[in-house]
Amino acid sequence: MKTQKEPLEELSAGGKSSGPTSWSRVSCPCCISRHVEPLVLIQLSENVPLITKQWIMSVISAPVKTGCETATLGAQLLVHPGEDMKGDMIVVAAPRCTLLRVTEDLGLCKIYQDGNMTAFSYEDKDNFCNIEDMQRFLTLAERQFIIKHELDSMRALEDQRIPGIPAPKGKLKARERILQKLEKVGVIRNITPLHDQKKLTALGKQWYSQKNLWGQPLDGIQAYFGGTIAYYFSFLDFYTLSLFPPAILGMFIIFFLPSINFSSENTTASESTQAKEDNDQPSVSSYVVQAVFSMLWSTVFMELWKRRSAALSYRWGTFNLAEEFQEPRPGFHGEIGTNPVTGRLEPLFPDWKRRVRIGLVSVPVVGAFLGLVVMGMALFYFFERLVSGWHKSSNSYFTVALLYLPSIAHIVYTNVLGNVYRNVALKLTEAENHREESSFDYHHTTKVLVFTFFNNFAVLFHITFFKEDLGLLRKRLSSLLIVTQVVNQFTEVVVPFLVDRFMSNSERNLKEDDPEVDHLQAQGNLPAFPGLFAEYIELLVQFGYLSLFSCVYPLTAPLLLLNNLTEIRTDAYKLCKLFNKPFSAPVGNMGVWQAAFEVLSFISVISNCWLLLLSPPVKDLTQDAGLSSGQVLVFAVIVEHVLIGAKMILAFIIPDEPDWVRIKREQIEFHSMQALKKQRIKSIQVDDTLPLKDKL
């Protein structure tokens, strides 16, 4: 096979048709093509010896199944040494065979000849649509993710030294992941998927131009940026649309339901001042309407999103991913053994050990940190009261300065705690040693999430349920909503935009006809995309404000709607222009975020119930009716349980996936059951026929 070499097209920058600065050769005749598409850029550190770069390139282009002659498991990709002065770039592309093989490994579904989405199978490749054109068969994001996947799985087969790197750092143990090692010792600075400027411009036009105010090109985003990012924008889109009903209700309540002033003859003097303070306080009916509506709305919203999410995962061919049958994630370690399910040789780690670590180490540690947050808050309130007491009694300049001390100490404490916690959460999750990337993400995100959520809402809950001061809650909520929105939009977009415009002007001022290599160089120098965590948590906190507390501040939903409409565009702009293109795995759902939103929507029932109970109009009503506080409490508990019941019934009635997706899924299940039986017979028949052939 290796003899059938044919000339490959060079990178447009390179002029020479052979020698060290051309694409590596492919070993497989079906992969030979006139056009090689550069997909991923590996940036080496400066001063990496040429011999190391050549070794890396040879490993990347080495076949996956090596015989005994080589010491490494390659990635079977195409490499190009780049063309710049510094020699610190490697451009990677993928031959057709590798792309198709990994598509099967990942469990991606593609359109079969009968029009159904079907798990791709290499042996059966000719029956899939668009198989002749890789650029149509796989999306850009998928092709780039496949390269990343293959690079990650490069591995040493025996103990060896990385050429050009001194011994202690450059030692590779058997089965060690090569890419991880190179990043750890600092040889590789950065791996980034390359933008396709033409596609990007087209996508941007559809996405954040002034013409298109409603809707986003979700399929385009999925194709260009990949699964996780497409899911984020789909959710944002759906969420924004869902904000219309509560926003309309909120506006209606503000403009059409007149505020009733409760400072009538029934209330005492202190309550009357309180009521005057909260002059714009909504009436009892608006409280009830808002609370009940927001509970039902959050349930219906989440249920409908689940259906949409299932439909999207079918549309994007990711409803059948079976991560547990793939190779484990790079950080996974354990004793080498045969995976009893797939029969592959890989590290094994018993599940019960992981569970014990989660249950007996992670959970208590996280709990302790949450305790520290609460303790910090308690100490803050304690010292604040103490200091303001001193100030009242002495009223000196010294105590004025002291007044700020608790706040400052609390802010410092919170920040330090947050930073320590982030490291601890990562370490804990690593120690849990998850086999699948998705499971690692799930546990890591959950840890960070619980803490962030606690930090964000602890104060609000304290104001609501301990201080029982709804006026303060309303003020706090409105300032949070307005201030965080302005700050977020500013830090997320304006600052990077300005930096991008004025600081790195020289590097980015490229024209279409500039050499390709300069474009590559420019891309490599953008900051790395910080991930979706911050974006999701922003949405979650928003959703929390809305579903937990919105009944005290009806403007929440309109403000959020306004925020989201700009958020979509700014996030899109940011992603397209201000950062490196990120790798984005094909996924079948939002992962842990789905669960987080659901938990929040559950808590909202409880929160709304107590808010209702605490609200001054309801309090006055119960006092007028002559109910004791015990009776009101029992009543509230009953209402809470009825509402939770109603929520669960609603969630039950709305199925989690549309019928057509369920049927497709069950079809696949049924047919694989049938196929397994058939296959057993076939394999036996083959066994039976072999001796026959031998006889002949």
Add this chain to the structure above:
Amino acid sequence: MKTQKEPLEELSAGGKSSGPTSWSRVSCPCCISRHVEPLVLIQLSENVPLITKQWIMSVISAPVKTGCETATLGAQLLVHPGEDMKGDMIVVAAPRCTLLRVTEDLGLCKIYQDGNMTAFSYEDKDNFCNIEDMQRFLTLAERQFIIKHELDSMRALEDQRIPGIPAPKGKLKARERILQKLEKVGVIRNITPLHDQKKLTALGKQWYSQKNLWGQPLDGIQAYFGGTIAYYFSFLDFYTLSLFPPAILGMFIIFFLPSINFSSENTTASESTQAKEDNDQPSVSSYVVQAVFSMLWSTVFMELWKRRSAALSYRWGTFNLAEEFQEPRPGFHGEIGTNPVTGRLEPLFPDWKRRVRIGLVSVPVVGAFLGLVVMGMALFYFFERLVSGWHKSSNSYFTVALLYLPSIAHIVYTNVLGNVYRNVALKLTEAENHREESSFDYHHTTKVLVFTFFNNFAVLFHITFFKEDLGLLRKRLSSLLIVTQVVNQFTEVVVPFLVDRFMSNSERNLKEDDPEVDHLQAQGNLPAFPGLFAEYIELLVQFGYLSLFSCVYPLTAPLLLLNNLTEIRTDAYKLCKLFNKPFSAPVGNMGVWQAAFEVLSFISVISNCWLLLLSPPVKDLTQDAGLSSGQVLVFAVIVEHVLIGAKMILAFIIPDEPDWVRIKREQIEFHSMQALKKQRIKSIQVDDTLPLKDKL
């Protein structure tokens, strides 16, 4: 094929070798056997015309896939007209082919040639162990269930009349189930699987003889009585074993922890009398130890049972049942259409309609009935107080009689309500129109269960949390435990035993050499097995007493242990001797009962927390420490949440299935995924080769 008739062995009772009183012929050469095993007895009503009996026999023996010439879908079974005077019996047996075909349809797993449990496939049958001997390959219970399954699926293919039955009753619509119809119009009185006296005697010896006090022959039970019954006894066995730790703790607390008399100088006069009344009241440490222990115990118990249950389902080959791919249950109705998953023609009913019916009809109706229970209890207490007030003030004979009135009225009310509810629950579940038998059972049992549970525990909860009278709770609990045990054992065993001995003596006094037909007749006349519902609910209520309230009455666990040790034997005796053998489907778990026990074990955390808080020693302690009731409440809520957290962590750490079962399951999943891909290629290749053959 039909020409190859060979003589089949007759029922030992029948002497004639041909004519109408012999086994029907089989159409398939592989099924011809020297010995036909009678498995199921169909008893017709008296006065059923011979022509009807002959028609039923012809349908049962008709092949499943009929051409256009017949009007019914048969069951492809063997029938024998019986030999008795009245002519009201049909004995049914199954040919090998039918047994094997249905084994595949049910998704049963059997031992493959490689030693693994593998889903049976008819085409691949020769590679399964013991395939040559049906009596070893399938258990007796499985063979009988298969016959029931096939009888249930007999169906009219076009509108017709049942011969011998007058028109309005005897009309069969197209696609109507024949067996259902015959039972409805009263032609069939009873269908019962036949006992195998030799096996039954052997099983009985192992099971409830005096030699074998510990352990039950679970595999034997599964083989003879079938899945659901074997699961019940496995659970009973496991539960009894698990009762040892709490029983030992209970005994230890009673004998070694001295009761502390709290009527010291701190308590007021009324509390002192209270304390004297509850003289045997446990100390505070025993309260805490019991409450915490019973919470942890109930969690560990349920988690370990889940593991055991998973192991059993593998052992018994029922871990791969795919009921959703089978024919729908007999009561299922809907528009006829093609099942999009399996491609079979069958009634279809949209899932969302079912969900809407459950959510908007069933749940509110059940809720209303629960409300009626609570209302009844409230009215009872109200009138009781009223009447005792009258009695105190007037003290006449008339008011003495009146004193009994509220109790009597309440008992009548409860009974009437219970009976009405049972009918309503059945009607509701039927209206929900479940496709699968297991799902029907699940929803039906849940409805009855919730109501029964409410009825059993509402009074105890009322005593505990409204009256806050732990002395009364203790008395009530002890009397319930002792009285219900005695009553249950008596009504469940002694009464049927006596009835059996003295009333039906004549029919049962059969000897080994009596004609077979008399044995059959005798079996048909036993009462029908009432099902496992009552047995399970007894265990559940027991478990409730233990996990919810045991900390106030440490003797609970020892008493239950004693009860269960006898319960196992009496249940076994009852099942073997006093009732007809029931049909019992192969199942992979306890179904809804699993969930019920789990829910109860969850509620137990909350219950134990509040019991602890209410217990006099703890009350005294908090009063001594000078805590306000609000502070105690907050403290209790925190303790409750910590304990729920601990319970969830514990449940998480213990995996639901043993690793080896998980691996087997994942192996099957993985291989069917692979097989599906392979099969697609194969089927394409076959398509490609067909024209080739045609050309040749």
